[in-house]
Amino acid sequence: MSLYKQTLAELAAGLRARKFSSVELTQLYLARIDAHAGTLNAFITVTHESALASARAADASLAAGRGGALTGVPFAHKDIFCTAGLRTTCGSRMLDQFVSPYDATVVAKLKDAGTVMLGKTNMDEFAMGSSSETSYYGPVKNPWNTKLVPGGSSGGSAAAVAARLVPAATATDTGGSIRQPAALCGVTGLKPTYGRVSRYGMVAFASSLDQGGVIAASAEDAALMLTAMAGFDPRDSTSVDTAVPDYAALLGKPLAGLRVGIVKEFFDAGLDAQNARRIHEALAVYTKLGATLKDVSLPNLPLSVPTYYVVAPAECSSNLARYDGVRFGHRCSAPRDLQDLYRRSRGEGFGAEVKRRVMTGTYVLSAGYYDAYYLKAQKVRQLIAKDFRDAFVEVDMLMGPTTPTPAFAIGAKMADPITMYLNDIYTIGANLAGLPAISIPCGFVTDLPVGLQLVGPHFAESAILNAAHAYQRETDWHRLIPQGSA
Amino acid sequence: MALTRAAIESIAKLARLELNETEIPVYQDSLSAILDFVGELDRAATNDVTPMAHPLAGLSQRLRADIVTEEDAHERYQQNAPQVAAGLYLVPKVIE
Numbered sequence: 001m002s003l004y005k006q007t008l009a010e011l012a013a014g015l016r017a018r019k020f021s022s023v024e025l026t027q028l029y030l031a032r033i034d035a036h037a038g039t040l041n042a043f044i045t046v047t048h049e050s051a052l053a054s055a056r057a058a059d060a061s062l063a064a065g066r067g068g069a070l071t072g073v074p075f076a077h078k079d080i081f082c083t084a085g086l087r088t089t090c091g092s093r094m095l096d097q098f099v100s101p102y103d104a105t106v107v108a109k110l111k112d113a114g115t116v117m118l119g120k121t122n123m124d125e126f127a128m129g130s131s132s133e134t135s136y137y138g139p140v141k142n143p144w145n146t147k148l149v150p151g152g153s154s155g156g157s158a159a160a161v162a163a164r165l166v167p168a169a170t171a172t173d174t175g176g177s178i179r180q181p182a183a184l185c186g187v188t189g190l191k192p193t194y195g196r197v198s199r200y201g202m203v204a205f206a207s208s209l210d211q212g213g214v215i216a217a218s219a220e221d222a223a224l225m226l227t228a229m230a231g232f233d234p235r236d237s238t239s240v241d242t243a244v245p246d247y248a249a250l251l252g253k254p255l256a257g258l259r260v261g262i263v264k265e266f267f268d269a270g271l272d273a274q275n276a277r278r279i280h281e282a283l284a285v286y287t288k289l290g291a292t293l294k295d296v297s298l299p300n301l302p303l304s305v306p307t308y309y310v311v312a313p314a315e316c317s318s319n320l321a322r323y324d325g326v327r328f329g330h331r332c333s334a335p336r337d338l339q340d341l342y343r344r345s346r347g348e349g350f351g352a353e354v355k356r357r358v359m360t361g362t363y364v365l366s367a368g369y370y371d372a373y374y375l376k377a378q379k380v381r382q383l384i385a386k387d388f389r390d391a392f393v394e395v396d397m398l399m400g401p402t403t404p405t406p407a408f409a410i411g412a413k414m415a416d417p418i419t420m421y422l423n424d425i426y427t428i429g430a431n432l433a434g435l436p437a438i439s440i441p442c443g444f445v446t447d448l449p450v451g452l453q454l455v456g457p458h459f460a461e462s463a464i465l466n467a468a469h470a471y472q473r474e475t476d477w478h479r480l481i482p483q484g485s486a
Numbered sequence: 487m488a489l490t491r492a493a494i495e496s497i498a499k500l501a502r503l504e505l506n507e508t509e510i511p512v513y514q515d516s517l518s519a520i521l522d523f524v525g526e527l528d529r530a531a532t533n534d535v536t537p538m539a540h541p542l543a544g545l546s547q548r549l550r551a552d553i554v555t556e557e558d559a560h561e562r563y564q565q566n567a568p569q570v571a572a573g574l575y576l577v578p579k580v581i582e
Contacts, residue, residue, distance in 0.1 A: 331568035347504030362501040378537035434541025
């Protein structure tokens with residue numbers, strides 16, 4: 001079988017058994033990245049030379065018998081993670097020339113694990129979007145149909161994994177930015193518990209919601225990556241000091257007795273009927289594996305999108321105040337005075353959606369509106385989090401669709417922000433409550449992949465990965481590769 | 487809620503964003519639509535609810551001892567600055 005069709009777990013095992021070298025693997029994937037650059041636009045930066053240097057170092061470690069679980073495995077970073085000495089653009093003109101002065105903690109950890117970074121993936125500008133169309137570097141295309149979006153904001157990572165340009169890629173999820181593109185591209189996307197993966201060196205969007213995670217071909221691959229990425233970081237004040245288990249070693253437990261909550265609000269009028277059918281078929285697999293399904297209701301969940309579009313823009317307007325044209329980032333030419341410098345540098349450096357969110361956030365935090373919008377939203381957020389807590393008294397995890405529909409056409413939703421925002425209607429709840437969640441491929445609707453979402457209680461990554469892995473041992477949706485990429 | 491042109495100009499000023507003539511009506515429409523959309527939150531009864539401050543219940547922001555732990559790396563950081571001189575960031579004259 002062609003190497004690129006193997007999972008990351010299989011590749012890592014092959015490297016350790018010296019069946020092939022990291023240099024060979026790296027050359028293979030770099031050639032695939034170059035071959036698909038024009039059709040998919042999944043990468044902003046490709047690091048040919050440093051990748052081969054890391055691969056040679058990994059091969060030396062493997063030859064000396066010092067290889068770890070991920071030594072020599074190629075992968076990519078979403079271009080939101082700071083990489084020392086390398087451009088980090090966050091998909092924005094604002095950071096077009098920005099060279100990271102340091103490594104994000106996730107970047108340092110994956111380097112220490114001996115992995116080989118092949119480049120930085122394309123994304124919605126500052127991770128604000130659900131289609132990867134707002135990038136300054138042009139839209140990413142869905143490998144299953146290049147007229148369609150891959151989802152977003154981690155669309156470059158999802159498209160790259162779907163087309164097997166890399167076996168895995170890092171990603172971030174503020175309102176669904178890992179799970180939604182994973183669903184639309186037919187790959188596995190894991191958003192860990194808030195605080196599980198360090199946010200240090202991850203360009204901030206909405207700090208109480210942002211969480212780093214991974215997109216890979218399988219739950220087992222995601223488990224291997226998460227084990228290397230997770231952990232306490234004194235440099236992130238919201239990082240949680242809880243031991244990191246070997247997530248991959250904990251896979252394979254039987255599902256007998258697992259109590260699965262079927263969230264009534266996930267099966268609303270907006271859910272495409274065929275999409276719903278795929279979800280019910282996937283749930284039947286879980287019943288066959290010994291799980292019990294139980295209907296649950298999260299009555300405040302329908303308010304999660306409006307809650308998010310107060311909280312996230314508020315935090316965004318505050319976080320993005322740092323782009324002032326003074327210390328780093330884009331500066332306008334010939335500013336008349338300091339105000340002119342601020343206003344034109346930001347007006348030119350930010351794209352349309354980023355400006356929309358900065359202004360929404362500025363408005364909801366402004367004098368006279370704070371209580372009506374921001375404080376109200378933080379109270380509703382509390383109610384939504386409580387709905388989840390109540391549900392987890394009765395069930396071990398929740399399941400439902402990741403998205404209301406499969407991938408849509410490039411350009412179809414750009415004129416109407418609210419329609420675009422509603423793509424994340426099933427994913428935002430987990431961010432508001434800080435919960436771990438995963439999307440796994442569970443079939444097709446008109447030749448386009450559909451994602452099943454599993455949501456667990458805080459720090460239940462192991463349980464949702466185990467349930468996802470059990471499904472992937474019964475099905476082969478996660479093994480399918482788009483025709484244009486095979 | 488329909489935001490006026492003046493309201494958009496005032497928000498843009500607060501946010502330090504220069505908008506051109508074609509952008510203003512676009513944001514008038516979309517910000518008005520967003521505020522209508524988030525207005526749905528009024529439906530929720532929240533009288534006795536404590537606003538959420540942290541996604542993990544019971545956890546609060548960690549504190550650390552007030553000691554210097556980072557090295558001085560201003561030269562490295564200033565390589566990304568548009569204009570510096572003698573270790574300082576340069577901006578247009580503020581006081582005439």
